[in-house]
Amino acid sequence: xxxxxxxxxxxxxxxxxxxxxxxxxxxxxxxxxxxxxxxxxxxxxxxxxxxxxxxxxxxxxxxxxxxxxxxxxxxxxxxxxxxxxxxxxxxxxxxxxxxxxx
Amino acid sequence: xxxxxxxxxxxxxxxxxxxxxxxxxxxxxxxxxxxxxxxxxxxxxxxxxxxxxxxxxxxxxxxxxxxxxxxxxxxxxxxxxxxxxxxxxxxxxxxxxxxxxxxxxxxxxxxxxxxxxxxxxxxxxxxxxxxxxxxxxxxxxxxxxxxxxxxxxxxxxxxxxxxxxxxxxxxxxxxxxxxxxxxxxxxxxxxxxxxxxxxxxxxxxxxxxxxxxxxxxxxxxxxxxxxxxxxxxxxxxxxxxxxxxxxxxxxxxxxxxxxxxxxxxxxxxxxxxxxxxxxxxxxxxxxxxxxxxxxxxxxxxxxxxxxxxxxxxxxxxxxxxxxxxxxxxxxxxxxxxxxxxxxxxxxxxxxxxxxxxxxxxxxxxxxxxxxxxxxxxxxxxxxxxxxxxxxxxxxxxxxxxxxxxxxxxxx
Numbered sequence: 001x002x003x004x005x006x007x008x009x010x011x012x013x014x015x016x017x018x019x020x021x022x023x024x025x026x027x028x029x030x031x032x033x034x035x036x037x038x039x040x041x042x043x044x045x046x047x048x049x050x051x052x053x054x055x056x057x058x059x060x061x062x063x064x065x066x067x068x069x070x071x072x073x074x075x076x077x078x079x080x081x082x083x084x085x086x087x088x089x090x091x092x093x094x095x096x097x098x099x100x101x102x
Numbered sequence: 103x104x105x106x107x108x109x110x111x112x113x114x115x116x117x118x119x120x121x122x123x124x125x126x127x128x129x130x131x132x133x134x135x136x137x138x139x140x141x142x143x144x145x146x147x148x149x150x151x152x153x154x155x156x157x158x159x160x161x162x163x164x165x166x167x168x169x170x171x172x173x174x175x176x177x178x179x180x181x182x183x184x185x186x187x188x189x190x191x192x193x194x195x196x197x198x199x200x201x202x203x204x205x206x207x208x209x210x211x212x213x214x215x216x217x218x219x220x221x222x223x224x225x226x227x228x229x230x231x232x233x234x235x236x237x238x239x240x241x242x243x244x245x246x247x248x249x250x251x252x253x254x255x256x257x258x259x260x261x262x263x264x265x266x267x268x269x270x271x272x273x274x275x276x277x278x279x280x281x282x283x284x285x286x287x288x289x290x291x292x293x294x295x296x297x298x299x300x301x302x303x304x305x306x307x308x309x310x311x312x313x314x315x316x317x318x319x320x321x322x323x324x325x326x327x328x329x330x331x332x333x334x335x336x337x338x339x340x341x342x343x344x345x346x347x348x349x350x351x352x353x354x355x356x357x358x359x360x361x362x363x364x365x366x367x368x369x370x371x372x373x374x375x376x377x378x379x380x381x382x383x384x385x386x387x388x389x390x391x392x393x394x395x396x397x398x399x400x401x402x403x404x405x406x407x408x409x410x411x412x413x414x415x416x417x418x419x420x421x422x423x424x425x426x427x428x429x430x431x432x433x434x435x436x437x438x439x440x441x442x443x444x445x446x447x448x449x450x451x452x453x454x455x456x457x458x459x460x461x462x463x464x465x466x467x468x469x470x471x472x473x474x475x476x477x478x479x480x481x482x483x484x485x486x487x488x489x490x491x492x493x494x495x496x497x498x499x500x501x502x503x504x505x506x507x508x509x510x511x512x513x
Contacts (some may be wrong), residue, residue, distance in 0.1 A: 020433075020453045062445060
């Protein structure tokens, strides 16, 4: 049985910041799910704020590296999905306020 | 999974000189404006010299640099032969300089300058089309890359025919050929490229989502048809066909503006930064250009047509380019110098990497200069036009200073 929690994975990913908007990926609402199996392998399901993002590969790599820093973690996979498409309602209140979306 | 471009991204040392020299050409073209009068004819060689200095030296130079970075992003494949950009830069830079000197001082230089630009552009268009061939995507932006490069080749060929005609080497109707040339390059390449890349860049920077793309799809069809109609109308000397083409293009541009309005309404990011200000000003000047152009054509007032062209190129095209430079250049510098440090040490945010005061000064001086210059052209007032040119020159100085600071950030 693995003792790594979904919260721990989200905490690790929250160290990854989008350099364009200045918020971390978790508060932006870009991380949809983290599936952890019994062997502590982690499958992160995420999206990006735009499909043409030139940082696509780098951001997914940063997410992978952030999760790999969790002690005892096994294999880490990051899957980028476009459905459901990201929108501002998925972001935290402070992100909405700062961006002016409220 | 959609695999985008960091593996395909060209190095900063390849792209940065396009932006640096593009801004230097912009500075020179603003200095040159001080020596012009608001009353002129398109047939004047010195006007042709200024137009090439601005459109080739600044507009095309920066667009080529931006394409080196953006084409892999939109096509999702690496460049066919990215190193050709090292050749394109000197060909374009030296070619434009020779052409401008030719227009102003020594007409016999024109074919040589034109030949260098021709080769540089053929290399650019061929590389873009070869890269396009590798991609399986057929999005609107991909289609605009294909069509715009096709029109660029037509524009280059007609331009070279004009250069040979002016040098007495070829018998052509220079006036009609000039119309075909201007329309193929300005409408076919520059405007189509702006339309295609707006659909990627504006929603990306404004975080606008969930909009339909009907208007921009229709805009694309109307503009490519309009440019083709004007091009062949000019080539075969059919005036009515050219008018039909102007109208078709106008409808396309209006549809494009409606699409931008729809995107703007869905904008999440309300920051009033240099990019947002530049976009608002750019579309304001595009609207002014449309209104003045229509009034000019309907009333026959040539000064209104001059003002319309001014608002189109010095207002709209220029602001679209400079506004995006404050986004693209920090990104490229960040990608090269700071991306490898992510997770290891604190890295700057992109908005911290451009000088905000210099950018703001650039914007206000330039916007004031564009408006004053436009009124100067409309009223054929030398004082107003020179005042506008002076403001534009000050704005160009701030742009040059901003560019140097952005490129040297973290060096």
